[in-house]
Amino acid sequence: MLFNAADKALWRLALPMIFSNITVPLLGLVDTAVIGHLDSPIYLGGVAVGATATSFLFMLLLFLRMSTTGLTAQAFGARDPQRLARALVQPLGLALAAGLAIVLFRIPLINLALHIVGGSEAVLEQARRFLEIRWLSAPASLANLVLLGWLLGVQYARAPVILLVVGNVLNIVLDLWLVMGLHMNVQGAALATVMAEYATFFIGLLMARRVLALRGVSLSMLKNAWRGDIRRLLALNRDIMLRSLLLQLCFGAVTVFGARLGADIVAVNAVLMTMLTFTAYALDGFAYAVEAHSGQAYGARDDSQLLAVWHAACRQSGLVALAFALIYGLAGEQIIALLTSLPSLQQLADRYLVWQMILPVIGVWCYLLDGMFIGATRGAEMRNSMAVAAAGFALTLLTVPALGNHGLWLALAVFLALRGASLAVIWRRHWQRGTWFS
Template sequence: MWALAAPMIASNLTVPLVALVDSTVAGHLAHAGQLGAVAVGSAVYGLPIWIFGFLRMGTIGFAAQAGGRRDGDALRRLLVQALGLAVGLALLTIGLALPLLGPLLQLMKPSATLDALTRSYLQIRLFGLPAALMNAALAGWFLGMHRPRLALRVTVLTNLANIALNLLFVLGLRWGVPGIAAASACGEWLGALAGLAAIRGQLQRFPGHLHPSALRRWSAWRPLLGVNRDILIRSLALQGVFFAVTVLGTRLGDTVVAANALLLNGLMVAAFALDGLANAVEALAGHAVGARDGNALRRALVVAGGWSLLGSLAFALLFALGGHAFVDLQTDIAPVRAVAYAYLPYLAVLPLVGVWSYLFDGLFVGATRAREMRDTMLFAGAAFLALATALHPLGNHGLWLAFLGFMAVRAGAMAWIARRIAHRGGWVAQAR
């Protein structure tokens, strides 16, 4: 479990590092417009990265199941499909984004300097998008193959290359904002090349052949595309809930929405760390389903459930005992601090409630049951809206109670569906 989880926890926690390095370098340039351009450009560039996050999640389960069956042909076909989708979606995005940059930026009404610098940043940074999406697909494939250290290696190489090239292009060659974009794009391509170079060694463990004729059949694409579609809908619904929390908090005042944002940062830190255990479950559950090994599946869930409980307890204690320090690290604005302190108990409870949905996500992803993930997320999102409406008179307390209810309903609905599947013959018996 920890051989899989530890590298993924480390990898998850480095996710925001590229944007952090870029903004830090930009923050030491001559004027604020340069930092603003990198901030806006990174936010726009991050949209397709987030939207196409299914390239990783959708690949893990199929790769793990093929590995459990020792099916080298399926592993090769899946790899080509995932990389093909990554490149195709990247080229489509670039083709749409370049002509739409002008109208998109005009919606933000930037200054002339900010507009020009942001365009320059994005026009260069987008050339790294194919590599970034390939890295996501490769990360899913490597984790499904029980090789999380390869995914971590690619992430570390990408980040180190980004740091080194930022120093060269920006501080050495004085390229400014274009240099920051070029450093990030080059780092992503170096990471992708390292990942592609590692493929051959992994395939040697699973003898087989790639059959081009299979790639021309719709039946070979339908399962992967169906899972990716459902994961996309699920992710959009999840982000919709977070967006609703921000919008509803905004209506309660600037201080409230700022305090809520600080507390949600704590939830994101806990989620990134606990997701490492969910990633391990994805790989182990998928392998067990592919091998039709019910005992291995139960062991994975029991061990991951125990460690997830301990991890959530640790974060609950961290926020309960050190919550004031966590808030103080993020702001020195006294009114925001005071409001955040008042709602810290909700943050302390959240890891204990939310961890179970992360665990079930791992099970459903590994078993390639994205449809059930989609349905439970939509149901939980509807429950959040109902609770937020009913509890509106309680103000921000009602909003936090509605969010806690959303996390509880999400976990409960997934547990109920998991139990139904088990009663119908078991996850392993219904492997697809």
């Protein structure tokens, strides 16, 4: 049966998350378009460097959302309001403390980031101006990760849409006003994001307050929620952060090794990576839904619900992955033509289009299994799986001298395949031994 109650429940969460995720690259496109219309390319370069540094830092702290979703979903499944309160208050306090530390130490952190990047002094100066304002949003940005994770964990399906879409639309409007209207250049782009992040934070708090009341969480529970097993939260976050670091390093290596193959290869890979990123954002919608539903099943110790979630996720996301492969196979050349108008890059990109058909079908399984393990808060096993995949990625890079850019994309395929395969082995072992809920 291709569509049953479990499939409907999965889509109820996945569809809003897919829609919300798609607004994220849209914001990047608007930022590029607005800054790209200024009278010098140094502004666009500065924002690009600043955005890359910000993305790297905040992606390392993405564990705040992932761990919060898992812990919240488990409390939701166990129908435990005290644990539900703790799953919000403890990571929220951690996020605000980390954000405040980034604000206080942002100048030396910016100096370090720009020293590592290097390049044109004019571009780096614009990046500095951007980052000095942009990182003022750190407390709100990190708190928003927690609020998003918590609201997802209680399966409040509309919340991700409201938070991400309202935040991104507000960012776009402020971008146009501050950059184009008030001529604030890169400072305007940074300030637009800061204002949007804090606005999103307050909207998220209002949503969380409503859900807390509905779930029977009292004020006294919230006051005492900071107490409890904080060591478990810190250990879980440590493991997921190390996993995120390995992930970032592997994707960063694609750019570094691509640069050694020439300027055209870097440009082509940027175009192809846009397609891969879009696919990943869509398939991640299913992974987020799996996090919430598998965490609920884990909290309730309900193995039948867990299997129903897994089978539904395999069916629905598998079909979507095949649809992406088919679309890229039939219309890939036309999509590339929309992303670049340069004939030489179009012809070169067509050589590597086959990877865009292969990667969705390979990658979908590691995304789904990530969701299963996040729901069960098995951070150490996710970290170990990522280490295995990173080692396989590094070994496959040895084929680059012989295969060229195909070797890079092969390494990426091996990386995704090993992530999925290693998690599948661990999951199967737990299931056979009956230790998944232990």
